[in-house]
Amino acid sequence: MSRQLDTQLLHTGSPEFDPDTGVAPVNVPTVRTSTVRFASTQAFQEVVRRKRQGERIPSYGRQGMATHYALEDAINLLEDGKHCFLAPSGVAAISLVFLALLEPGDHVLVPDSVYGPVRKLHESVLQRLGIEVEYYPPQPGAAEQRLRNDTRLLYVESPGSLLFEMQDLPALAKAAHERGVVVAADNTWGSGYLYRPLSLGVDISIVSATKYIAGHSDVLMGAVSVRNDELARRIHDTHYALGQTVGADDASLTLRGVRTMPVRLAQHERNLKALLPFLAEHRGVERLWCPAWQQDPGHALWQRDCRGANGLLSITLATDSMAAAERFVNALELFGIGFSWGGYESLVQLLAPEDLAGHSVFTQHRPVVRLHIGLEDPNDLMMDLQQAFAAAGIAQ
Numbered sequence: 285m286s287r288q289l290d291t292q293l294l295h296t297g298s299p300e301f302d303p304d305t306g307v308a309p310v311n312v313p314t315v316r317t318s319t320v321r322f323a324s325t326q327a328f329q330e331v332v333r334r335k336r337q338g339e340r341i342p343s344y345g346r347q348g349m350a351t352h353y354a355l356e357d358a359i360n361l362l363e364d365g366k367h368c369f370l371a372p373s374g375v376a377a378i379s380l381v382f383l384a385l386l387e388p389g390d391h392v393l394v395p396d397s398v399y400g401p402v403r404k405l406h407e408s409v410l411q412r413l414g415i416e417v418e419y420y421p422p423q424p425g426a427a428e429q430r431l432r433n434d435t436r437l438l439y440v441e442s443p444g445s446l447l448f449e450m451q452d453l454p455a456l457a458k459a460a461h462e463r464g465v466v467v468a469a470d471n472t473w474g475s476g477y478l479y480r481p482l483s484l485g486v487d488i489s490i491v492s493a494t495k496y497i498a499g500h501s502d503v504l505m506g507a508v509s510v511r512n513d514e515l516a517r518r519i520h521d522t523h524y525a526l527g528q529t530v531g532a533d534d535a536s537l538t539l540r541g542v543r544t545m546p547v548r549l550a551q552h553e554r555n556l557k558a559l560l561p562f563l564a565e566h567r568g569v570e571r572l573w574c575p576a577w578q579q580d581p582g583h584a585l586w587q588r589d590c591r592g593a594n595g596l597l598s599i600t601l602a603t604d605s606m607a608a609a610e611r612f613v614n615a616l617e618l619f620g621i622g623f624s625w626g627g628y629e630s631l632v633q634l635l636a637p638e639d640l641a642g643h644s645v646f647t648q649h650r651p652v653v654r655l656h657i658g659l660e661d662p663n664d665l666m667m668d669l670q671q672a673f674a675a676a677g678i679a680q
């Protein structure tokens with residue numbers, strides 16, 4: 285019987301009953317071991333043989349144990365993928381994909397709205413390897429026009445992580461595939477639940493599971509999902525060569541997050557939708573950036589391709605004064621000032637001009653604040669925002 289995704293996410297990895305006692309733990313045990321023992325040299329050789337044929341059997345900690353396998357299976361369910369590679373962070377997962385696919389002389393297209401550390405990957409590693417990175421505006425047709433004979437990878441981040449620009453994944457995948465170009469998407473915003481790039485034609489989906497999947501701001505984790513066996517082989521070889529591995533405790537915490545992600549996301553979305561009209565009407569807000577908002581340029585694509593929203597939005601404040609923007613952020617009581625998002629709590633980040641430098645959609649150059657709407661009561665969050673606008677003296 286095929287069950288709904290929410291049900292499958294709760295039950296995936298459920299340990300088998302002990303054949304002797306008929307008892308099984310509810311949770312997947314956290315298998316903390318760096319290596320395993322084999323009963324005999326024959327058992328050792330047999331495991332090596334079966335692993336060469338592609339079977340997933342524990343043989344050494346770096347390649348994962350049962351806890352890791354359960355998380356890989358859960359992420360495959362989320363992303364509708366066939367192969368999943370765990371990485372110690374979202375950035376490690378992104379780097380893995382670039383390093384697995386690119387060679388000196390290759391050209392890669394990256395959106396100008398890309399998550400900042402990808403620019404660092406370009407400047408500190410890819411440039412040194414002779415890989416050419418070209419940034420494109422995340423606008424319809426812009427990436428397609430820049431595809432070249434030596435383009436090997438079209439990288440997408442949809443929505444962007446600061447201004448939430450939506451990209452047309454099926455159109456991009458079609459154009460790229462006509463030229464034999466692989467498409468990889470950073471799917472951290474959708475976390476495989478709200479958005480499923482592999483089902484929209486993308487070849488590789490990358491997620492920072494640090495955010496909504498783990499969901500409690502207590503673990504760093506990344507994952508790469510693919511369906512294609514040949515791409516999986518290339519990613520596997522680089523994953524192995526780079527020694528990328530994650531601890532069993534972190535895998536276990538992330539798996540715990542998977543179980544409740546659907547209900548958490550639903551509450552983040554409810555809270556976001558309670559706050560959007562308040563913020564849109566507030567005189568302290570010049571513009572909202574959020575694809576779930578009707579007036580956002582990405583709204584139609586969001587409606588077509590996503591099954592919901594999360595707790596993220598940005599606001600351009602109705603002031604030219606960075607000092608007033610700082611007063612606003614400092615006055616907030618329930619929103620912690622910090623990087624990241626996707627945990628249970630509300631967070632705020634006043635974006636520095638350099639964070640938005642290069643974002644072609646950003647032309648107004650007034651202070652922008654990114655908010656992560658957490659699971660607090662939305663009325664409390666609204667009152668907190670209200671008093672912070674008043675304290676900052678923005679558009680009184």
Ligand SMILES: Cc1ncc(COP(=O)(O)O)c(C=O)c1O
Pocket residue numbers: 373374375376399441444445470472473492493494495504505506624625
């Ligand atoms: C869109 C996006 N991708 C990747 C990452 C990196 O994730 P991690 O912190 O797990 O390396 C982040 C983190 O903020 C992000 O916002």
